[in-house]
Amino acid sequence: MRALTFRQRMTAVAATLSLAVACAVTAAAPPAAADSAVSVSVDAAQQLAVIPSTGVGVNEAVYDPHMNSSDIPGLLSGAGMGAVRYPGGSYADGYHWQTNTEQGGGYVAPNTDFDAFMGTVRAAGAQPIITANYGSGTPQEAAAWVQYANVTKGYGVKYWEIGNEVYGNGEYGATWETDTHSSHSATTYANNLLQYVSAMKAVDPSIKIGVVLTTPGFWPDGIVGPGDSMDWNHTVLSIAGSKIDYVIVHTYPDSTSEADLLGKPQALIPGIAGSVHALINQYAGTNAPNVGIAVTEANATSYRDTAPNGLFAPDEYLTWMENGAFTTDWWALHNGSSCSGLTTVDGATDYNDYGMLASSSCEPPQDTPFPAYYGTQMITKLGSPGDTLVKAASSSSLLSAHAVRRADGDVDVMLINKDPNNTATVSLSYAGFTPSSGTPTVYSYLENAHSIGSAQSGSATTQTVPAYGITVVQMHPTSASCRVVYNKNEWNGGVVGSVTITNTSGSQVNGWDLGFNFAGDTNVTKFWSATVSQSGPSVNAGNVSYDAAIAPGGSVQWGFQATWSSSDADPSAFWFNGAACSIG
DSSP, rough: OOOHHHHHHHHHHHHHHHHHOOOSSSOOOOOOOSSEEEEHHHEEEEEOOOOOOOOOEEEETTTTTTOOOTHHHHHHHHTTOOEEEEEEGGGGEEEEEEEETTTTOOOOOOTOOOOHHHHHHHHHTEEEEEOOSSSSHHHHHHHHIIIIIIIOOOOOEEEEEOOOOOGGGTTTSOSSSSSOSSOOEEHHHHHHHHHHHHHHHHHHHEEEEEEOOOOOTTTTTOOOTTTSSSHHHHHHHHHHHOOSEEEEOOOOOSSHHHHHHHHHHHHHHHHHHHHHHHHHHHHHHGGGGGGEEEEEEOOSSSTTTTHHHHHHHHHHHHHHTTTTTTEEEEEEEOOOOOSSSSSSEEEEEEEOOOSBBOSTTTTSSTTTBBBHHHHHHHHHOOOOEEEEEEEEEEEEEEEEEEEEEEEOOEEEEEEEOOOSSSSSSEEEEEEOOBBSSSOOOOEEEEEEEEOOOEEEEOOSSSEEEEETTTEEEEEBBBOOOOOEEEEEEETTTTTEEEEEEESHHHHOOOOEEEEEOOOOOOEHHHHHHEEEETTEEEEEEEGGGGGEEEEEOOEEEEEEEEESSSOOOOOSOOEEEEEOEEEE
């Protein structure tokens, strides 16, 4: 049985309101064809975000009879899926976990109960994201779920969200979401949310609880509903902003063409994320730095099972991570097709299936991956949880670039060629990193391919990316030209450290930066004789005016003060102007 798709929900909105609602940003004209020569610059010292363990996620639904099949854990882990959301979109607001039933009589497949789901998630090495039933449930039912999951069974479920798209409960005219409360206002949701938070955290104070927001710029953002004095987001956060751990948005961008779809990650995500960050800062008070962003549903509304979505998926995931989301969860692992009105896109059949894997009679064999799966899998070649996303800029709108600095000092670059007709010859340049002269390892996913290929090809400064192809270039830094001595004086919860850098090369260094990752949860609070920035465990220190020059054999020293709670373990690797350093 299929979920009600976002496009269907928006059609219902339009029919209910009998007006054109602002449910999408006006699409720009497709970009003009670009020259096949593209320049990409990578700044390995400019940190954007640390890759979260939950950064790449997917949805599973209790009406899916294949959600816990024996091949699913391998498919999840093979694509780097670190988060799996359950029990399935709008079903969550009618789902009662203790009986594994849906209140409205919706189909629930065998072997989809919570324990079966947890068996699959744990086998895949992923983390669950659980949607508690707000629409027809109670705080007590949700608290009992936390009790069972984390106390009785010891599953350690960290992330819980209260309801699905609750604003679709009739408050603004559209009624796709179950809500049996007498009032459907944002005020009612926020006040009830506080009861859920209180009841659930009384059972396990360590859990993280998320609140449902409307996506900024999309319906019904900006509309003031009956019983409220402000729109949904401002109302909910003004009441509950200081009590929640993360906020939730969904993104399904409409598109007028393949080119329009492929431009959406860069066109929409920074603005949406900026608005969400502003709301958090406005209402979460001193807790604002700790409030995360979860995109618990995302997909395209067109070209879902064909080459464009294979390019869109990794661009969507990575752009959201770069803009502060700790998870983006694709809708869905399986969704299904009506098997009618099928079209051909770029030589492949589009089954109008929102799933990453085939699951309908008209499609390829069960669990055959669609392009979005392979595009997502390419992220595993770019980086791993704990690695650092760094700045990468492309000279062409037809080529997206993302870069990662790994914990060992390697730098990897993903190049996504959105041009359906022309190969891109890419010239790469680097700051804060000096690649070795050897031939890099290159992974490629090509249009309509059924696997990812690898080869030693090109160079660190020149790569060729086929039309509608994705390439990941993996590079090592040049050999060591420095030595680092790391010393510290620590006490319970605090530490003062000093870092001495010695230039072991034969030439003077004029300007430097030193990167490393703390192995524990150390957080720098003060520093001297360097400029220091930190994102998660990743730290970058740069020279100040008086210690920029280091003669051959010479040294500089800088220091810091920091806090820690669980571990202050020493960094295991350092890189100096992009080169790996010896330690000690």
